[in-house]
Amino acid sequence: MEWPDPQARLEVESLQAYSAPLEGRRGLLRLDFNENTVGPSPKVVAAIRAIPAAHFAIYPEYDGLREAVVANLSDRSDGRPGLGRPLLPGQIGLFNGVDAAIHAVFHAYGDRGERLLTTSPTFGYYTPCALMQGMEIEAIPYGEPDFAFPLEAIRAALGGLGDAADPSAPPPRILLICNPNNPTGTRLAPEPILELAAAAPQTLVVVDELYEAFGGDSVLPRADFASTPNLLVLRSLAKTAGLAGLRIGFAVGAAAVVDRISRVTGPYDINSVAVIAAHAALADQAYTDAYVAEVRRARGWLVEQLQRFGVRHHVAGGNYLLIWPQRPPAEVEAELRAAGILVRSMAGKPLIDGSLRVSLGTSEQMQQFWRAYAAIEPVL
Numbered sequence: 001m002e003w004p005d006p007q008a009r010l011e012v013e014s015l016q017a018y019s020a021p022l023e024g025r026r027g028l029l030r031l032d033f034n035e036n037t038v039g040p041s042p043k044v045v046a047a048i049r050a051i052p053a054a055h056f057a058i059y060p061e062y063d064g065l066r067e068a069v070v071a072n073l074s075d076r077s078d079g080r081p082g083l084g085r086p087l088l089p090g091q092i093g094l095f096n097g098v099d100a101a102i103h104a105v106f107h108a109y110g111d112r113g114e115r116l117l118t119t120s121p122t123f124g125y126y127t128p129c130a131l132m133q134g135m136e137i138e139a140i141p142y143g144e145p146d147f148a149f150p151l152e153a154i155r156a157a158l159g160g161l162g163d164a165a166d167p168s169a170p171p172p173r174i175l176l177i178c179n180p181n182n183p184t185g186t187r188l189a190p191e192p193i194l195e196l197a198a199a200a201p202q203t204l205v206v207v208d209e210l211y212e213a214f215g216g217d218s219v220l221p222r223a224d225f226a227s228t229p230n231l232l233v234l235r236s237l238a239k240t241a242g243l244a245g246l247r248i249g250f251a252v253g254a255a256a257v258v259d260r261i262s263r264v265t266g267p268y269d270i271n272s273v274a275v276i277a278a279h280a281a282l283a284d285q286a287y288t289d290a291y292v293a294e295v296r297r298a299r300g301w302l303v304e305q306l307q308r309f310g311v312r313h314h315v316a317g318g319n320y321l322l323i324w325p326q327r328p329p330a331e332v333e334a335e336l337r338a339a340g341i342l343v344r345s346m347a348g349k350p351l352i353d354g355s356l357r358v359s360l361g362t363s364e365q366m367q368q369f370w371r372a373y374a375a376i377e378p379v380l
């Protein structure tokens, strides 16, 4: 006799696993996940190679990593503003990638029937995290035609702040702002974010700054977590420093909030190789800065080609841009793959259906992309 499968929680029964087309990508030009396209600093590779085999048998040690993150955030070698106010190590949460930080935020703060306020389209992992907690989602569309941040509507939806507000509705539990936004690149200045956080003390305002180095506006130089303890900033070494495969991300905020989020993670969730790599990457900020500068140069070159040949596109912050091919995007995506180049179709995404998201790499890689694209699409 067959026994029925044990049922999971109600919310999990109706959830679909978050899946991304991750397989079979090695050896191709990866412009589909906004990753670093050249790999980490040689110093990171050397540090990993130097790990004695016996160390793999030992649980990871995290001492000093939070301090290294604070030092890295405070001491900006690229000339951009670092921190407005000094941070203590307890204000840094360590996670197995920013995805794990996002999951922990929802696990710690999101409850059944409560509301996530966010924008649309945005990074896909926020939705399953909210749904697994049984939360409701209010996703406000970006403004057309330039995908402007819907500030007034977000203010109103936060409650009691705008004409459209329903004063009887409880405030959202979590406001998630992806800044710059993946995939529209939309940038939001720090001031409105700080105003939103100050005006909604019962809402945890989470700012996902994964891509800010590539053209973005970090809230950290202006943040005062003592007066806005409901503000939390997410940072990662995945896209800039090239550690996506090792999984390491950070949450920066008030120590009490970081502590609560850390309570719902396991004691050894970040592996020791990621810890060693993170130390080495944080100590070699010059390498990351040089890569980011190269990506910005490459973006300028590609945008010039797109403008020159009248290809519809949208570019703002982040290490990616959107292109609308004239032919069906799925066909163009498949033909680019056959030419060894991966891009991501945005089919089905609100406002940007019909576009391709193209991650930006080095100038040489963008030239390779453009040659292949121009041969596939009738642009020349």
Ligand SMILES: Cc1ncc(COP(=O)(O)O)c(C=O)c1O
Binding pocket: 033, 034, 096, 097, 098, 099, 100, 123, 178, 182, 208, 210, 236, 237, 238, 244, 248, 249
């Ligand atoms: C906006 C955004 N946040 C978070 C993540 C996940 O980052 P990590 O690799 O650090 O888990 C991604 C990855 O694509 C992303 O685009």
